């Protein structure tokens with residue numbers, strides 16, 4: 001485990017400057033108008049811009065131009081709620097375009113809902129997305145033959161030492177490549193901005209937006225999901241006197257984040273993933289062949305698991321036989337990991353994607369590339385998005401890494417050894433995935449000029465609501481408990497007895513009602529309140545959440 005908790009001096013200037021309670025900048029007036037139709041096509045939404053300082057400590061550095069979007073309150077307006085959809089790198093513009101009704105419902109209809117593309121995100125805000133390669137070919141040439149492109153090949157929790165060796169053999173070359181990527185990013189059009197990206201600056205931007213909309217000193221209402229909860233936990237502690245109604249859903253543990261390099265601690269995020277995989281195969285078995293294509297008559301969860309393991313083994317063998325095999329076990333794992341985020345997609349995954357994966361791996365075994373290509377198209381966006389002919393995005397890395405501690409001297413061998421240990425002792429099924437943006441943080445060339453490193457237990461002007469699922473594949477319930485524990489009387493923790501990433505992953509009128517009542521009226525339920533998923537939501541045909549959870553051993557939930 002970890003050796004030292006490193007306090008970073010970069011945070012020092014920050015603590016001083018948060019006392020004032022406002023950024024004290026002269027905010028330009030926001031002019032609202034039509035949105036850029038290439039990004040937003042819901043004409044009931046308005047868009048605008050706000051200029052903010054790139055560096056809040058040093059105005060001479062220049063300004064950023066934030067793209068804002070707004071949905072008008074449907075009822076009697078009480079103010080504004082800002083939201084962030086996570087990522088980091090998620091576009092508030094795109095998210096509100098797609099989810100306006102949900103956000104108006106969650107906020108009781110009594111607020112204008114305000115989204116924005118944070119600095120370093122999207123193509124409307126300046127600076128926007130970070131690209132470090134001119135095109136896809138340059139990127140693929142650099143990483144040709146490495147796990148960055150193929151994923152990690154292993155079975156049986158790295159049972160075969162030659163898999164351990166093959167992975168560690170790549171370490172020093174990979175490290176050089178990630179260092180080269182860092183230099184390329186510095187030399188890219190966004191290079192001069194990289195130091196000014198990150199969560200502390202985004203928190204200050206959020207305060208600037210609220211000041212411009214509703215005036216300084218006013219309470220700031222905020223709804224953040226996933227990485228948006230890091231913005232939230234930093235915000236409520238950097239500006240405790242500005243806290244209005246704040247909902248944080250799917251918590252990144254801010255204490256752990258501040259103290260550990262995520263590149264060597266990815267396993268910390270995976271504590272619930274194998275249990276959620278168990279939930280998936282249990283649901284499939286309960287559904288049987290009529291509801292889940294992977295199930296044969298009479299199959300139990302272990303039979304479905306055996307089929308998954310056989311699929312991974314076949315892909316692993318195919319890659320051993322032909323290192324250029326286009327579909328690897330590492331890629332299948334990565335896709336499965338992202339599936340665990342969204343139970344509403346599981347029936348589609350098991351009935352359409354999974355059979356396509358089986359067919360394509362069989363095709364590989366027979367060297368049938370046309371079958372493999374067909375299946376790749378079927379098997380969905382997340383994994384194979386990387387094959388789209390576009391330069392890879394470094395937006396997420398540019399924010400996450402800029403915020404991440406830099407212990408200096410972490411090597412790629414340390415990172416890969418952590419992957420092996422995490423696979424062996426935390427997530428057998430999904431420890432060996434390659435979340436590239438996080439792995440490269442130890443080699444990222446800059447850190448933000450300002451990062452918030454705690455404390456996280458400030459006394460807040462208003463109580464906040466913390467939400468989580470019982471089983472979340474990336475932001476575990478444990479993180480929510482840490483934050484709720486630190487905030488004490490200033491926070492109420494509610495959860496859904498459910499699986500998936502954030503409470504928005506599953507329908508729950510109970511949770512929606514709690515969030516809306518808090519947002520609209522300030523009412524909060526008892527700490528520790530547990531909601532259920534709506535009973536009419538079927539994970540597989542004829543199989544609901546309660547039926548699946550009832551099958552799991554008590555220790556799992």
Ligand SMILES: *[C@@H]1O[C@H](CO)[C@@H](O)[C@H](O)[C@H]1NC(C)=O
Pocket residue numbers: 038039123
């Ligand atoms: C901005 O990005 C979106 C996709 O996110 C794309 O559809 C659009 O064309 C882009 N707009 C501009 C002006 O580049």
Ligand SMILES: *[C@@H]1O[C@H](CO)[C@@H](O)[C@H](O)[C@H]1NC(C)=O
Pocket residue numbers: 037038039040041097
């Ligand atoms: C525009 O709206 C349609 C559905 O009405 C949606 O499928 C599409 O993705 C939207 N495009 C953009 C750029 O938001």
Ligand SMILES: *[C@@H]1O[C@H](CO)[C@@H](O)[C@H](O)[C@H]1NC(C)=O
Pocket residue numbers: 043044045046072
């Ligand atoms: C939103 O509200 C503002 C202020 O009341 C109004 O000027 C604007 O027209 C509204 N926008 C839409 C799309 O209804």
Ligand SMILES: *[C@@H]1O[C@H](CO)[C@@H](O)[C@H](O)[C@H]1NC(C)=O
Pocket residue numbers: 140141144145
């Ligand atoms: C990757 O390397 C292989 C063999 O080393 C070579 O045949 C192939 O052209 C390379 N691909 C790219 C995109 O550079």
Ligand SMILES: *[C@@H]1O[C@H](CO)[C@@H](O)[C@H](O)[C@H]1NC(C)=O
Pocket residue numbers: 160161162163320
């Ligand atoms: C381990 O992997 C090596 C190389 O692929 C292979 O030759 C060997 O048979 C494997 N060992 C076992 C026990 O499967």
Ligand SMILES: *[C@@H]1O[C@H](CO)[C@@H](O)[C@H](O)[C@H]1NC(C)=O
Pocket residue numbers: 363366368369370371
């Ligand atoms: C490869 O798969 C395609 C599509 O299913 C099929 O039409 C073709 O006959 C297969 N070729 C071989 C050599 O198996």
Ligand SMILES: *[C@@H]1O[C@H](CO)[C@@H](O)[C@H](O)[C@H]1NC(C)=O
Pocket residue numbers: 001420421422424425
């Ligand atoms: C995880 O496994 C490694 C061996 O791979 C071991 O050295 C380490 O102590 C284990 N860590 C935990 C937290 O169990």
Ligand SMILES: *[C@@H]1O[C@H](CO)[C@@H](O)[C@H](O)[C@H]1NC(C)=O
Pocket residue numbers: 454455456457
């Ligand atoms: C807040 O946490 C710090 C440690 O980070 C501790 O020293 C301090 O006593 C705590 N304050 C309160 C009010 O609990």
Ligand SMILES: *[C@@H]1O[C@H](CO)[C@@H](O)[C@H](O)[C@H]1NC(C)=O
Pocket residue numbers: 481482484485486488489490491492493527528
């Ligand atoms: C609420 O519950 C959480 C998790 O059980 C706990 O850490 C926290 O201290 C509780 N808060 C209050 C005010 O009792």
Ligand SMILES: *[C@@H]1O[C@H](CO)[C@@H](O)[C@H](O)[C@H]1NC(C)=O
Pocket residue numbers: 108516517518520521
């Ligand atoms: C807020 O309280 C009022 C009055 O009790 C009630 O009518 C309304 O439904 C509540 N709003 C929400 C979103 O729960």
